[in-house]
Amino acid sequence: MRIFRKIRVKARSQCATSVLVAVLSSFMLTSLVHAGQAHEHGVVTLDAVVEEKLLDVMLITPAVNVVGFEHAAETEAQKAEVIQAINSLKQGYQIIQLPRAALCLLKEADVIQSLLESQHEHEHEEEHGHADIRVHYQFVCAKPEQLTEIAVGLFDQFSMVESVRYQVVSPAGQKGGTLFSSRDEILIRQ
Numbered sequence: 001m002r003i004f005r006k007i008r009v010k011a012r013s014q015c016a017t018s019v020l021v022a023v024l025s026s027f028m029l030t031s032l033v034h035a036g037q038a039h040e041h042g043v044v045t046l047d048a049v050v051e052e053k054l055l056d057v058m059l060i061t062p063a064v065n066v067v068g069f070e071h072a073a074e075t076e077a078q079k080a081e082v083i084q085a086i087n088s089l090k091q092g093y094q095i096i097q098l099p100r101a102a103l104c105l106l107k108e109a110d111v112i113q114s115l116l117e118s119q120h121e122h123e124h125e126e127e128h129g130h131a132d133i134r135v136h137y138q139f140v141c142a143k144p145e146q147l148t149e150i151a152v153g154l155f156d157q158f159s160m161v162e163s164v165r166y167q168v169v170s171p172a173g174q175k176g177g178t179l180f181s182s183r184d185e186i187l188i189r190q
């Protein structure tokens with residue numbers, strides 16, 4: 001818990017300057033932001049691709065957003081917390097809410113994390129003191145033309161998530177932006 005607090009304090013103090021830098025560079029940074037996968041507490045990145053009947057979504061979140069810490073789970077309580085977060089993230093229909101008319105079926109929900117892995121993996125993570133959790137969802141949609149929007153259900157379930165930076169590529173084009181709890185829908189097409 002002490003490690004977690006230290007990280008939070010550090011993240012807060014860097015906040016004011018990083019907002020300014022983010023505003024200044026937002027014109028230049030588009031897909032590079034996603035490719036770089038900057039680890040920023042409170043922020044989740046979401047990349048979605050619609051191709052024919054398939055919708056692929058990749059979420060990358062600092063572990064602290066969903067479990068409250070980023071070190072390897074040591075106690076039984078911490079292990080239980082990680083398992084609970086994994087189970088919540090696997091509820092694809094709740095995290096990625098799609099229009100009913102698109103008739104989408106969740107085919108895959110894979111959570112890739114290192115908090116429950118072997119000791120060797122732990123040491124690797126602790127070198128930088130931060131850890132990400134990645135989630136990949138794949139939906140198959142019978143009527144992909146009805147995929148007009150994606151509502152993201154992360155804010156309700158994980159109070160540490162402050163914003164979601166997204167990028168969507170679909171037959172309607174490419175778009176990116178930022179979601180907040182007050183505006184949690186990505187509009188794919190009118």
Ligand SMILES: [Zn+2]
Pocket residue numbers: 007039041062063064070129130131
């Ligand atoms: Zn971190």
